[in-house]
Amino acid sequence: MIMVATRRTVELVLTLFVASLVVFGALYLVPGGPIAYLVHGQVTTPQTVARITAEYHLNEAFVPRYWHWLTGLFQGNFGTSLIYHESASALIAPRIGITALLVIVAALETCVIGAVIGLVSALRGGAVDGLLTTLTTIGVGIPAFAAAAVLIEVFGVTLGWFPVSGAGTGFGGHLQHVVLPATALAVSSLAYMARLTRASVRQERQREYVETAAAGGLTMRQTVRRHILRNSAPSMLTAAGVSFVGLMASEVVVENAFGVNGLGSLLVQAVGAKDFAVVQILILFYVACFMVVNTITDLLALKLDPRLMAAAEGGS
């Protein structure tokens, strides 16, 4: 276990390192070179050029420059926004909470509702299964912003149950403001989760041990709880991990749909304004988040299934 965990962690760090190289290197792909890009809009006096050159260490070679940036990140120096003239960390800190809350609520909805729909669908069968499968097939194809439009119209405008923009005040206010965005965000991934749960549970149901358990006198309920669920857990967990990646990517879109002033809105504003320091750190942050979550779900799945663990410890 420890060996596998260590190896996955080392892989994670290496992958993050390369991802940071990609995000940093992107600035040098800009047509016209980094200085022209970073100066954009401002009057090109020698002073501004000199200031930007010094700030981004542009007179150094690529490797030391990258090293400056990377070590800076570890010291909490995320660079300075060209637009707000504030440090990127000062921009991120007040926004991170609402984004985290949004993602957590959406992830909870995905896991709980998705798993329940999948289970009901697989165990009930018949018309219920047919209806739920049709709904989840459509659900997987609903992008978060399309769901947002429908939710705003139905629950925001027509019924007036929930606020449709902003972030509210206090934890209760935040939570109330987060319900609709989180639901819009969760629609597609909970449908995905439901489909994978259904497939996995149906597959387990046809195993011989289910018959054996029934022959041994266990009720279906007991068999489901003690055997089928336990065997399906690793694939459900993997499905949750995959859903989370989709969630993080759509989160950026949903914040914009509901005017939630979190990291996603900041990222899109920064992209629009070509505020590169902010873009770099935010993209790296998002990438790091779901790489960490992926590694954790991988390890948990191994922990849940000794057979997978044996394979991971033995091979590759």
Next chain:
Amino acid sequence: MTAIDVAARLPRRRRKPRTWSHRVAIGSGIVIGLIIVAAVFAPLIAPDNPNAISLGSQFAPSSAAHLLGTDASGRDILSRLLYGARPALIGPTVAVLVAAMLATLLAVLCAWLGGWFDRIISRAIDILFAFPGVLLALLAAAVFGAGFVASILAVGIAEVPYIARVIRTEAMRQRSRPYIEGALVQGFASPAVIVRHLIPNLMPTVITQIALSFGYVIMNLAAISYLGLGIQPPNADWGSMVSDGQSSIIQGYPEEALYAAACIVVLVVAFTLLGDHVARRLESRR
């Protein structure tokens, strides 16, 4: 990809479901066909110029002149939806083709060269997995500026690892089969064997992956144009129509956003159902 593994391992049910799946696939094909017709013949079908602003008739309700009403600038919504089918089809098609070609190239080289080349590319693919399409497209928009082409390329490249991983496994399998060895022993050069024998045998896998990727690519591109970083105004696009229409929802005119959102969902679901069917058919043929 996990979904497919799981689905493939389910016992195959025989008669009825197959015809049902077939019918669903035909239905999806018809829907896609209609959308293609709308896109191709938009100038002939559209009742109005999609970009003609008419400030006198903002938010006009559905009428004979404007079947689906007008938007905040008085533009005919139906016409904009018809024209919007163009980027909705062209963008994902180009992105998926770019992804499939890059992925096939990498996969074939990995299978053929093996060794350190394979290890480096496999590693790079793992890293690319960490960049979802939307984030890669945001990075591309920050570097190259907002635009249709940059967003298509970014979303296409983000799709490469998903396709390449499957094709690489298949290419490895084909590489070790006797027909390749036979062709090489006969004295054909490697490139000839790759182009004439290996790649044709990979095509079912490539087509399956293209079919499965389409839905995701449509959603990613629509999200990018929703954020205003894809196709630029005044060109009609479903993603940007949802975004334009969203502010009107609160004013009580939800039509534009809801119709455009419905179009995207219908297109994605149609491609997903058709893709699943194609994947299952090609899978079961092997």
